[in-house]
Amino acid sequence: MSFDVAFGVDVGGTKILLLAINRDGEILFEGRRSTPQITTAPGQATAEQIHGLVDEALGSLQLSLDNVVIGVGLPGIMSLDGELVFAPNLLNDSGTRLAEVLRQIAPSMHVLCENDADCAAVAEHALGVARGVDNFVMVTLGTGIGGGIFVHGELLRGRSGFAGEIGHMVVDAQGPPCPCGSSGCWERYASGKGLARLGSLAAHEGRLPELVKARGGADNVRGEDVSAAATAGSSEALAVIREVGWWLALGVSNLANILDCGLVVIGGGLSDLSAMLIPPALEFLPTMVLGAAARPRVDMIASKFGERAGALGAGLLAFERLS
Template sequence: MSDVAVGLDVGGTKALAVLVSRDGEILDELRTSTPHDAEGGAGAATGKVLAEQLVTFAERHSLDVSSLPIGIGMPGMVRRDGRLAFAPNLQTVSGASFPELLRESIGAEFVYMENDGNCAALGEYAWGAGHGVENFVMVTLGTGIGGGIIANGELVRGQSGFGGEIGHMVVEARGTLCGCGGFGCWERYASGNGLARLAFEWATEGRLAELTLKRGGAQNVRGEDVTLAASQGLEEAIALMNEVAWWLARGLANLIAILDTGHFVIGGGLSTAADQLLPSAREYLAELTFGYDKRPPIVVTPSGLTVHAGALGAAKVAFDRQP
């Protein structure tokens, strides 16, 4: 039984690697840009980056890669057998089998894959803001919305392992087109992309007059401009953040109706704007939740593990699954 595991969190822009002890302490950490070239077949370039990270850890800490438990969190539909079925935001790795790639390249024997949102949920359940909560939902607000569901103390992986793709729950039938090909997905309204889209829409409609003037045109108003201006008290920006918070609450209320979740852990890049989103979202929940006043208070809390949630959860997966 290994004292340490490696968690690898592969995102659209960077691959984060952590070396983790059994009690969730991060002992070492590496960050590398995610390559987007398709050379060598599905996932080859990314597999090379991960192999380098693993070898670096092994050298620095005198570890044997062949016995090391390694977990990988991937943004996409990860099948129960570990193969990546579909990664809409990381096309070059769709279909890749990293366990095979890493066995062939560096002799790693214990490599386990899981969806990144599911990893984050498992990480928060083990060591973060969902610790000991038998029913909660992890919501990662990044470019899109990912997540993972813990019900009855277990991860809901579903039939094929694709559970927790909550960002593709449709909240506006026949709404705006999503990258997945669907219309009206939650992540078109309450994610980083959703904020950017709404900012452009509002700017075009003249509802972000000051920001548009400052940035020299509606097309230049970015999501970051809105969150910054809102934090500085600009009313038009606060109004837009409230709109995003309403959409966030709309999706959370749906998950409450379906799962009777009383606890949400909010992570991901956009959660840095948590101060501007979560208080309003909590208020909107009161009006949007079915039977709100019959339920105990609903907790909406920022991630305890922040940017490390996915990588830590991937390490937890490896600890749990290594025979």
């Protein structure tokens, strides 16, 4: 069957975004709902929320469910056959096959699920800054770090579909514990939580005196405060951003050494933060990659689609695999 419209859905820890797109990736409809935080039968509340958004989009576009294919990006490791095996930020849905739950609600739904960062990588590869680039890594900076890897022009899935969990690469074995059970994971440093942690550390160590004063104490300094102060030009806040940029470069260098990717695309929910982190990271990177002087430069570019990349890519994957 041939479809002209796909819905791409990106399920995050706090909100769900739906984009309706045509085959050129043009956005025909955009809708958002909050991610349900209630504990029901696994997957049920999330599926109902998605179904509500789908109904809204169908109504707005005057389409029926038979006319569309739907891709859903999920924040966790996904098996090749669509099970959300482990999702630390969507724990109630871990272990479910959300596509099956959705089809129980709406039996005629054409739907697939894929890892959210893989979806974002697909969007940037098809229509964004990684167009025509065979070897690149999509790094999504949010609360944690997600990853989608392209090698030799194809999405790297690995044995079970779990490839790309770059946020839990240990970069500092003596570092702080991570909820995943390891210590010193990359996302302890170069993510939203990483900025919050390094900012708090800097505040308590006296490296953010102005910000501590403005916030009424080191305990009140949050990651957003550091970003905002850095954007306003505060040199003490910029030094913390620079530190996070160093950690970003360190992980990117590891990926470049392992994968020989020529490009790293930085996206995710914290797009403003990404933009601030790229310049310092690009400064540090050539001092880190093995034999950097003798090889082509590894580039880092901000995602074209920002926080919409996941939903867009989920829609593109639905076109590719379901029609």
